[in-house]
Amino acid sequence: MMKRIGLLFFWLLTAWILGEIATRIFLGPNLKKQGPDRTETHPYIRTEWTPGFERTYVIEGIAGQMGTMEFKINEWGFRSSSMKTAAKPGGTYRIFFLGGSTTEERFLPEEKTFPSLVEKKLSESLPGKRFECINGGISGYLAADTLSLLIYKVLYYEPDLVIVTLGVNDLLYGTLPTYDPVRRPDYRKTIYDAYLEESPRKTLARLLKHSQFLKLIKRRLINRLFPPAEEKYKNPFEQYEAFRHQRLTRPFTPLEISSSICVR
Numbered sequence: 001m002m003k004r005i006g007l008l009f010f011w012l013l014t015a016w017i018l019g020e021i022a023t024r025i026f027l028g029p030n031l032k033k034q035g036p037d038r039t040e041t042h043p044y045i046r047t048e049w050t051p052g053f054e055r056t057y058v059i060e061g062i063a064g065q066m067g068t069m070e071f072k073i074n075e076w077g078f079r080s081s082s083m084k085t086a087a088k089p090g091g092t093y094r095i096f097f098l099g100g101s102t103t104e105e106r107f108l109p110e111e112k113t114f115p116s117l118v119e120k121k122l123s124e125s126l127p128g129k130r131f132e133c134i135n136g137g138i139s140g141y142l143a144a145d146t147l148s149l150l151i152y153k154v155l156y157y158e159p160d161l162v163i164v165t166l167g168v169n170d171l172l173y174g175t176l177p178t179y180d181p182v183r184r185p186d187y188r189k190t191i192y193d194a195y196l197e198e199s200p201r202k203t204l205a206r207l208l209k210h211s212q213f214l215k216l217i218k219r220r221l222i223n224r225l226f227p228p229a230e231e232k233y234k235n236p237f238e239q240y241e242a243f244r245h246q247r248l249t250r251p252f253t254p255l256e257i258s259s260s261i262c263v264r
Contacts, residue, residue, distance in 0.1 A: 016211070019216075020213040023216050037055065037073075042152065042153075044151075045145075045153060046148070047138065047145075048077050048149065048153070049077045049078070049079070049138070050073065051073060051076060053071075053072070054070070054073070055071050056068050056069070056070055057106075057107055065108075065109075069109050070109075077153075078134050078135060079110060079113070080132065080135055081110060082119060082132045083132050083134050083157075086157060087158070088132075092130045093122075093129060093131050093160050094134065094159050095119075095132065095134065095163065096134050096154050096162045097114065097115040097135055097137060097163050098136045098146045098162060098163070098166075099137045099141065099146065099164060099165040099166050100137060100139055100140060100168065100169050103115075103135065103136075103137025104135065104137030115135040116133065116135070119131050134157075136154060140169060141166070142173060143166050150162060
């Protein structure tokens with residue numbers, strides 16, 4: 001019996017390795033996600049918007065809005081239509097707004113975001129001056145992420161003022177005994193699926209996640225038989241509500257005393 005199980009495991013492993021090699025050689029480029037919204041190529045910035053990214057979102061139900069919305073990132077990787085050049089134009093007061101999702105406001109039209117409203121108000125109050133209020137917010141950003149973005153990117157665009165609004169993401173991470181401001185693990189895994197931190201499962205999960213052969217099987221076969229859960233949502237609002245319900249009903253990982261919190 002054990003011999004048969006061993007042979008079965010051997011042939012499955014062999015099929016996986018051969019399938020992985022064949023997939024990467026012949027079908028690798030076709031499996032890449034087209035037009036990714038984020039990039040992780042910078043050595044010190046964890047993630048940032050892909051310059052020139054554009055997408056149309058269905059926003060019915062979000063903040064009382066209806067219809068669709070055009071989301072655009074300019075050629076320098078910021079959400080700002082008023083920023084036309086990398087070098088600051090003469091006579092322009094350039095303000096950067098940095099933070100997380102509450103700054104980014106991904107599902108709000110640009111003209112309704114906080115940076116855009118500030119720009120409009122300043123321009124109306126001081127008609128003789130020109131202002132550029134640039135949205136540099138990235139969902140999920142911590143203070144360490146924002147500092148890296150400021151040092152290695154934002155400062156090169158000559159800001160006159162930088163406004164930072166942070167707190168919620170750092171508070172969520174900071175309550176965990178595994179808090180690490182440098183490594184910055186995935187939020188959902190850290191909060192909800194801490195058991196994945198066990199080394200054997202973590203290693204196996206990483207191998208399965210990056211397997212091009214398994215991605216091929218998933219996209220061509222499994223997704224057709226069992227459509228992904230995301231397809232049942234009509235718009236991002238429904239998806240957010242589903243995640244919110246999961247967050248409220250699923251118990252958190254029990255917490256120990258965190259060394260990241262100073263109690264005096």
